[in-house]
Amino acid sequence: MKQNQKNYTAFIGIAIMLAAVILLENISAIIPGLPQVFSPTSPLFTVLKKAAVYSLVAVSMNLLNGFTGLFSLGQAGFMLLGAYTYAILMVPSAQKDQVYYLFGGCAFDFSILDMFEGIFGSSGAGYVISLILSCLIALILAGAVAAFFAYLIGIPVLRLKSDYLAIATLGFAEILRAIFQWQKLGKVTNGANMIKGFPTFSSFNITGPSGQVILRLSTFVPFLISTVCIFIIVLLINSSYGRAFKSIRDDEIAAEAMGISLFKHKMLSFVISSFFAGVGGALFAMYVANAQAKAFTSVMTYEILLIVVIGGIGSVSGSVIATFLYVACSEWWLRFLDSEQYIGGFKLPLLRNGFRMVIFSVVIMVIVLFFSQGIMGENEISISGLMKKLPGKKERKQ
Amino acid sequence: MEYVISVLLSGISVGGQYALIAIGYTLVYGILRLINFAHGDVFMVAGLMGIYLTAALPITESLPLVIMLTVFLGFTIERAAYKPLRSAPRMSVMISAIGVSYLLVNTATYVTGGQPMTYPSIPFLSSTVNVAGTHTKWVVIITPFLVLALVLALTLLIDRTKIGMAMRAVSKDFETSRLMGIKINSVISVTFIIGSALAAVGSILFFTNYPAITPTAGTMPGLKAFVAAVFGGIGSIPGAVIGAFLIGICETIIKGLPSSWDVSVFSDAFTFALLIIILVFKPQGLFGEAATDKV
Numbered sequence: 001m002k003q004n005q006k007n008y009t010a011f012i013g014i015a016i017m018l019a020a021v022i023l024l025e026n027i028s029a030i031i032p033g034l035p036q037v038f039s040p041t042s043p044l045f046t047v048l049k050k051a052a053v054y055s056l057v058a059v060s061m062n063l064l065n066g067f068t069g070l071f072s073l074g075q076a077g078f079m080l081l082g083a084y085t086y087a088i089l090m091v092p093s094a095q096k097d098q099v100y101y102l103f104g105g106c107a108f109d110f111s112i113l114d115m116f117e118g119i120f121g122s123s124g125a126g127y128v129i130s131l132i133l134s135c136l137i138a139l140i141l142a143g144a145v146a147a148f149f150a151y152l153i154g155i156p157v158l159r160l161k162s163d164y165l166a167i168a169t170l171g172f173a174e175i176l177r178a179i180f181q182w183q184k185l186g187k188v189t190n191g192a193n194m195i196k197g198f199p200t201f202s203s204f205n206i207t208g209p210s211g212q213v214i215l216r217l218s219t220f221v222p223f224l225i226s227t228v229c230i231f232i233i234v235l236l237i238n239s240s241y242g243r244a245f246k247s248i249r250d251d252e253i254a255a256e257a258m259g260i261s262l263f264k265h266k267m268l269s270f271v272i273s274s275f276f277a278g279v280g281g282a283l284f285a286m287y288v289a290n291a292q293a294k295a296f297t298s299v300m301t302y303e304i305l306l307i308v309v310i311g312g313i314g315s316v317s318g319s320v321i322a323t324f325l326y327v328a329c330s331e332w333w334l335r336f337l338d339s340e341q342y343i344g345g346f347k348l349p350l351l352r353n354g355f356r357m358v359i360f361s362v363v364i365m366v367i368v369l370f371f372s373q374g375i376m377g378e379n380e381i382s383i384s385g386l387m388k389k390l391p392g393k394k395e396r397k398q
Numbered sequence: 399m400e401y402v403i404s405v406l407l408s409g410i411s412v413g414g415q416y417a418l419i420a421i422g423y424t425l426v427y428g429i430l431r432l433i434n435f436a437h438g439d440v441f442m443v444a445g446l447m448g449i450y451l452t453a454a455l456p457i458t459e460s461l462p463l464v465i466m467l468t469v470f471l472g473f474t475i476e477r478a479a480y481k482p483l484r485s486a487p488r489m490s491v492m493i494s495a496i497g498v499s500y501l502l503v504n505t506a507t508y509v510t511g512g513q514p515m516t517y518p519s520i521p522f523l524s525s526t527v528n529v530a531g532t533h534t535k536w537v538v539i540i541t542p543f544l545v546l547a548l549v550l551a552l553t554l555l556i557d558r559t560k561i562g563m564a565m566r567a568v569s570k571d572f573e574t575s576r577l578m579g580i581k582i583n584s585v586i587s588v589t590f591i592i593g594s595a596l597a598a599v600g601s602i603l604f605f606t607n608y609p610a611i612t613p614t615a616g617t618m619p620g621l622k623a624f625v626a627a628v629f630g631g632i633g634s635i636p637g638a639v640i641g642a643f644l645i646g647i648c649e650t651i652i653k654g655l656p657s658s659w660d661v662s663v664f665s666d667a668f669t670f671a672l673l674i675i676i677l678v679f680k681p682q683g684l685f686g687e688a689a690t691d692k693v
Binding site: 353364 | 431432433478479482483486488489490492493494496497498499500501503504505507508511512614617621624625628660663664666667669670671673674677678681
């Protein structure tokens with residue numbers, strides 16, 4: 001009964017949040033004259049989209065680093081696999097020649113989007129159905145490809161100890177990046193150039209017959225996908241598998257003595273984490289509207305790792321909160337640090353391009369050194385927990 | 399033939415420069431069991447300091463100053479970012495190292511404005527010389543000898559001096575050596591000082607032969623040097639040097655292969671493939687297990 005009620009409140013909370021996102025996105029169209037912040041081009045929505053994508057990747061990394069105790073630095077590599085899988089599968093055939101013009105067309109003349117459009121038609125409701133279905137399938141395949149490669153590399157490297165595992169996965173990500181930039185594979189990966197022309201988040205905006213936007217869904221879509229994925233990860237963490245992961249994190253030898261197969265569970269965690277990193281990579285490609293190997297460097301992995309640390313290693317809600325804070329600070333709130341500012345006639349010193357990131361790294365170092373628990377430690381925020389703290393609400397016995 | 403010689407020469411020279419960085423990794427790992435992710439960035443900062451200082455001072459003063467400042471930087475990083483975490487889990491220290499690396503890269507971006515900076519030409523080192531029909535810079539010829547001399551000096555330091563004995567003891571057993579009255583913190587500081595000084599020398603040699611320094615210029619040489627240290631057996635100095643030379647030579651050979659094969663993009667990937675293969679088949683590296691000279 002207790003568990004059911006908890007799930008029930010969680011579902012309601014998620015539904016309210018998603019509805020709020022749709023409302024927020026369209027509020028400027030409903031009520032004219034609102035502040036600039038609510039207009040569709042405002043940094044608010046860039047932040048929300050990017051943070052939705054990053055939070056999924058951060059949670060997937062936390063599953064591995066925080067819940068299983070495997071220090072892996074290969075996240076960017078698996079994101080790359082997901083991004084390219086999604087991009088290659090989704091570029092419509094009509095666009096392929098244009099995207100791959102340097103290599104004289106694509107060797108892989110197939111697009112899931114075209115396939116479904118062939119079934120449901122390419123206009124009106126048929127297009128909507130084929131867009132949603134193809135996008136879903138491509139996202140799942142993006143995850144599956146990442147998971148498959150994680151399985152392959154996991155066989156040798158998961159036997160390694162903590163820091164060797166970190167450097168081996170980091171190396172694996174670098175190898176992937178080199179392979180995807182290889183000109184010889186240009187007919188598939190477009191070499192070092194970017195792949196574009198596939199459906200992005202804004203493709204989900206509902207438009208009227210003359211092309212004007214009726215209902216914006218471009219922020220809602222990443223929120224929905226990330227929420228579903230994070231929810232699945234939470235279910236996994238709370239299952240018996242999740243408890244096995246945590247026991248491996250806390251003490252490998254004791255876990256093994258209790259009959260937990262170390263290799264099997266490490267592999268499971270690694271593959272699942274990479275699956276969601278792949279989905280996250282595909283979402284990232286949708287967010288930036290292109291897929292390019294150059295973007296998925298080890299710096300990206302470090303960034304995500306630092307988000308996880310800020311949020312608290314071993315806390316899903318901490319990772320999500322930290323992602324939103326981190327992305328909002330770096331993309332919006334602290335932007336002013338990068339340009340010269342005047343207070344009255346006084347020019348503030350030090351402010352110029354790059355200062356934001358210096359402040360950022362100092363803050364991160366302070367957190368790492370003095371607040372190693374992060375925002376949440378290993379605790380979680382739950383809706384029922386918040387409800388209890390609300391004033392005027394009586395504590396119910398559950 | 400001339401082409402082969404020039405490729406080999408630059409391979410040996412790059413290898414020597416990696417060796418100087420790799421020693422920093424291998425010493426620190428031997429004692430703290432920590433992959434010092436910031437080491438490659440310390441190397442990059444040394445390069446940038448070289449640029450700014452030679453612009454202001456004559457070469458004879460600026461280069462020693464670069465080495466001293468880099469040593470100070472390495473020492474400060476250890477005291478500020480690693481020492482407070484001595485009893486924390488290993489993962490926290492590694493995260494701290496990644497944080498330091500992030501800080502150094504971002505500060506470098508801020509200071510340079512993100513622009514690639516050209517390294518000044520150092521008299522003699524930058525001038526060209528003719529070897530077996532190929533033109534090359536003096537730095538290419540000097541590097542391997544300088545590296546060997548430095549390694550020899552370091553080996554003497556570790557084998558013959560009291561602080562060297564302390565370093566060997568700490569790397570064998572942290573707790574016991576502390577009980578024996580060895581001042582752990584000063585031993586660790588000395589390790590970081592030696593590592594940073596060698597990285598500074600490496601940066602002078604490396605960037606003289608390199609078009610420009612960007613804030614991320616240290617990441618790849620750093621990671622490759624670490625791979626070299628693992629390849630040679632982490633904790634072993636001769637191992638790190640041999641590993642670095644091998645990786646440097648292989649990398650230049652891959653870069654020098656006919657351009658129609660188009661494999662130069664794999665020069666970095668090769669190093670990591672090598673790393674994974676070694677970790678899987680011989681995790682202790684070439685000289686790891688038999689290492690009586692483990693530091």
